Amino acid sequence: MSDFDLDRLGDVWRQQPDPAEMERLQRTAIAVARRARLAAILDICTAVAVAAVVVILVITNPKTQTVVMGSAAILVLLGSNIRLRKLRQVELKGLTGTTEDMLDQSIARVETTLRHHKFTLYGTPPIFLVTWLGFAATEAPRHDSILGSLRDIPGFRPILLGAAIAGAVALAIFLIVSIRRGRRELNRLNAMRDAYRQERDAAAP
Amino acid sequence: MEPHQSGTAAAPGGGGDGANGAVPPFERIVADYGPLISRIAMSYEADPNLREDLTQQIFLAVWQALPSYRGDSSLKTFIARVAQNRSISFVTKQVRQPRLAELPERLEADTPNPEEEAIELNEREMLMQATRRLPLPQREVIILVLEGFSYAEIANMLDIAPNALALRLSRAKTALKSMLEHK
Numbered sequence: 609m610s611d612f613d614l615d616r617l618g619d620v621w622r623q624q625p626d627p628a629e630m631e632r633l634q635r636t637a638i639a640v641a642r643r644a645r646l647a648a649i650l651d652i653c654t655a656v657a658v659a660a661v662v663v664i665l666v667i668t669n670p671k672t673q674t675v676v677m678g679s680a681a682i683l684v685l686l687g688s689n690i691r692l693r694k695l696r697q698v699e700l701k702g703l704t705g706t707t708e709d710m711l712d713q714s715i716a717r718v719e720t721t722l723r724h725h726k727f728t729l730y731g732t733p734p735i736f737l738v739t740w741l742g743f744a745a746t747e748a749p750r751h752d753s754i755l756g757s758l759r760d761i762p763g764f765r766p767i768l769l770g771a772a773i774a775g776a777v778a779l780a781i782f783l784i785v786s787i788r789r790g791r792r793e794l795n796r797l798n799a800m801r802d803a804y805r806q807e808r809d810a811a812a813p
Numbered sequence: 814m815e816p817h818q819s820g821t822a823a824a825p826g827g828g829g830d831g832a833n834g835a836v837p838p839f840e841r842i843v844a845d846y847g848p849l850i851s852r853i854a855m856s857y858e859a860d861p862n863l864r865e866d867l868t869q870q871i872f873l874a875v876w877q878a879l880p881s882y883r884g885d886s887s888l889k890t891f892i893a894r895v896a897q898n899r900s901i902s903f904v905t906k907q908v909r910q911p912r913l914a915e916l917p918e919r920l921e922a923d924t925p926n927p928e929e930e931a932i933e934l935n936e937r938e939m940l941m942q943a944t945r946r947l948p949l950p951q952r953e954v955i956i957l958v959l960e961g962f963s964y965a966e967i968a969n970m971l972d973i974a975p976n977a978l979a980l981r982l983s984r985a986k987t988a989l990k991s992m993l994e995h996k
Binding site: 618620634 | 869986
């Protein structure tokens with residue numbers, strides 16, 4: 609391969625896959641498009657179903673509390689939908705822009721995720737402690753309430769405390785692993801962006 | 814939500830269609846640009862299983878991005894850009910370094926001469942492996958050149974000046990040549 613001719617290499621590169629490979633590609637693409645269409649339909653169906661349930665609840669139980677709760681449910685759904693659409697728009701911009709723009713966006717995304725994870729990691733223990741102390745300091749619930757009847761079950765408090773600690777430990781492990789993975793990804797992204805900048809700087813007059 | 818699903822007729826010729834913003838059906842796009850997407854996925858990911866994931870992600874990205882296509886470049890350019898960006902973001906998420914696995918892709922089944930077929934397969938495999946070893950900015954340029962894009966299209970796609978493209982391509986060629994000669 610000593611004859612270095614990009615046109616000839618281009619011909620080698622662009623050899624068409626055989627019909628079986630093409631068929632496999634078609635199947636993959638159609639399946640992907642079908643799944644995406646189904647996901648879009650599911651989104652619409654979920655929104656319609658929630659709205660219908662709220663309307664039915666308000667009609668059958670026309671109280672202020674029902675209207676407020678129903679409106680809150682719709683607002684939460686709407687908010688998450690708007691957020692999801694914004695995220696998709698940002699992702700789309702990254703996909704259709706230049707590679708450097710995409711890398712900048714990816715770096716910003718990973719940094720934000722790292723900040724959130726660190727905040728959760730360092731913020732959860734104090735919140736957990738304050739909540740626990742709050743429960744311990746407040747008066748015990750009445751025995752006829754749900755919480756009161758739960759507290760009457762033998763061993764309930766140690767089990768609850770154990771479950772909470774196990775959950776906190778699992779969350780901490782998950783966050784630590786995610787933070788490490790995020791840092792590695794951030795390093796790779798920064799290295800790639802640096803490589804692009806070096807290329808750009810090298811060509812600058 | 815899916816203007817590209819409307820079945821708008823494609824411009825004749827396949828490869829350069831979409832210049833007026835009309836987008837052919839997704840199935841037609843896959844038929845026309847599936848091999849391009851497959852090659853781009855292959856030049857970023859050596860592992861066959863991960864490459865299958867990447868190919869699916871590229872198809873999904875293209876499906877999602879098509880409604881935003883306005884015809885300010887050829888459809889092939891648009892798809893190549895989406896495929897490259899998705900591939901780059903895919904490889905940055907991989908914890909391990911990209912491996913240099915074998916290429917399972919088959920060539921034309923009816924190649925007249927099996928010896929020629931073996932030589933071409935070997936040559937293509939070597940080219941693909943060498944491309945995967947290039948630094949990202951150089952790899953991006955060489956893939957687009959090998960895909961047959963003009964230098965003007967590549968400079969536009971990467972938003973770089975012609976002299977920057979020339980320098981990057983020159984480095985990429987030197988590196989690629991060296992790797993292919995030392996195989």
